[in-house]
Amino acid sequence: MTLLKVRELTKQFVSRGEGLAARKSAFTAVDNVSFDVELGETLAIVGESGSGKSTTARIAARLLEPTSGTVEFDGQDVTRASGKELARFRNDVQVVFQDPFSSLNPRYTVERIITAPLTYQGIAPAGGRRAFAQELMERVGLNPDHCQRYPAQFSGGQAQRIGIARALAVNPKLVICDEAVSALDVSIQAQVLQLLMRLQRESGFSYIFIAHDLAVVRQISQRVAVMNKGRIVELGSRDQVFGEPRDDYTKTLLAAVPRINPEWDRRRRAREAR
Numbered sequence: 405m406t407l408l409k410v411r412e413l414t415k416q417f418v419s420r421g422e423g424l425a426a427r428k429s430a431f432t433a434v435d436n437v438s439f440d441v442e443l444g445e446t447l448a449i450v451g452e453s454g455s456g457k458s459t460t461a462r463i464a465a466r467l468l469e470p471t472s473g474t475v476e477f478d479g480q481d482v483t484r485a486s487g488k489e490l491a492r493f494r495n496d497v498q499v500v501f502q503d504p505f506s507s508l509n510p511r512y513t514v515e516r517i518i519t520a521p522l523t524y525q526g527i528a529p530a531g532g533r534r535a536f537a538q539e540l541m542e543r544v545g546l547n548p549d550h551c552q553r554y555p556a557q558f559s560g561g562q563a564q565r566i567g568i569a570r571a572l573a574v575n576p577k578l579v580i581c582d583e584a585v586s587a588l589d590v591s592i593q594a595q596v597l598q599l600l601m602r603l604q605r606e607s608g609f610s611y612i613f614i615a616h617d618l619a620v621v622r623q624i625s626q627r628v629a630v631m632n633k634g635r636i637v638e639l640g641s642r643d644q645v646f647g648e649p650r651d652d653y654t655k656t657l658l659a660a661v662p663r664i665n666p667e668w669d670r671r672r673r674a675r676e677a678r
């Protein structure tokens with residue numbers, strides 16, 4: 405079943421020039437992008453910095469308005485949704501950002517952070533907020549006894565787990581991970597990836613997984629969209645994109661992997677030295 409249908413999405417940013425001869429100029433960050441996300445699958449969006457990955461995801465999550473194009477979710481056109489319809493969409497689509505600390509309110513306890521989405525919606529969990537938060541903390545591998553602690557008292561990997569717990573609090577259908585593991589050390593990254601995959605197996609939601617690290621993408625995704633200069637230049641199964649890339653840009657990106665992923669480079673050199 406198709407959960408998300410993005411069609412012909414374009415986003416232009418208009419900048420006002422400076423000085424007396426100031427002229428407005430438009431920059432196309434996302435250029436006629438279309439893709440689907442099936443229920444329960446992970447679609448990765450890869451591409452170098454500035455290729456339009458985050459802008460695409462932000463529009464898909466309705467955090468940003470497109471210049472043109474449509475977003476359909478669960479059979480409904482949500483491109484211009486408002487009121488209750490938008491509230492339901494915001495519930496069903498959750499985003500986990502790159503920097504866990506800047507996306508968690510430093511003055512809130514973990515319990516308050518995790519239950520905040522429920523508070524906004526006026527939902528009171530049956531067993532109480534504390535038990536609800538603690539159960540989610542356990543699910544994401546955090547010590548539930550730490551529910552009264554503040555974000556600064558956690559490591560980067562643990563803080564990202566708090567962000568993931570908060571996203572899951574409202575039973576989303578789609579979780580958008582925007583470089584969600586990029587800021588973590590390689591070993592912690594692997595643990596958080598395992599967690600993300602386990603949670604998907606348990607709950608059956610979909611991911612849009614944005615990353616520049618192709619090793620990570622290869623591990624987690626079923627399908628891959630490759631973006632270059634605002635356009636999707638290739639979209640296919642993981643095995644097709646990695647094994648038989650058709651587009652020249654994809655080939656260049658794959659060839660550059662050792663340079664953009666030091667860990668792969670290290671492993672490759674270790675293999676070659678054997």
Ligand SMILES: Nc1ncnc2c1ncn2[C@@H]1O[C@H](COP(=O)(O)OP(=O)(O)OP(=O)(O)O)[C@@H](O)[C@H]1O
Nearest residue numbers: 417418433451452453454455456457458459460616
């Ligand atoms: N609010 C904005 N105003 C003007 N330009 C923007 C804005 N947001 C993004 N851009 C530009 O749009 C282009 C695409 O940015 P985007 O963040 O989507 O790329 P990305 O592929 O996610 O890159 P990164 O991996 O570095 O986050 C970039 O050139 C960026 O500078």
